[in-house]
Amino acid sequence: MRKGDNDRAITDYNEGIRLNPKDAVSFYNRGVIYMNKGDNDRALADNNEAIRLNPNDANAFGNRGVIYARKGDNNRALADYNEAIRLDPKGAINLCNRGRLKLHMKDPSGNADVAKARQLGACR
Secondary structure, three states: OOOHHHHHHOOOOOOHHOOOOOOOOHHHHHHHHHHHOHHHHHHHHHHHHHHHHOOOHHHHHHHHHHHHHHOHHHHHHHHHHHHHHHHHHOOOHHHHHHHHHHHHHHOOOHHHHHHHHOOOOOOO
């Protein structure tokens, strides 16, 4: 995945999941690849499984929030960003994404999230 060979990475994650179907990290990482490829349905399925296996994974909630936002399901996206931030209050990217989503939804409280995310080094 780090080398940018997404197809090979997916093959490797598929094998890892076959060998250990309870490995939340493999589902999460494969979901990241699918999300980056624009395959939101597969990314959503993998993030759902990662969260089922590890309900304390702030990154999985954040990524699922991105997927829901891409699909236009702003309420689910907001709920996932809220959960990601609850699990990791200093998760700058989730603060940024929540703030931008709130602003998109015409909620001015998004400005505070964006400002805090900028202080933490995200949300340019």
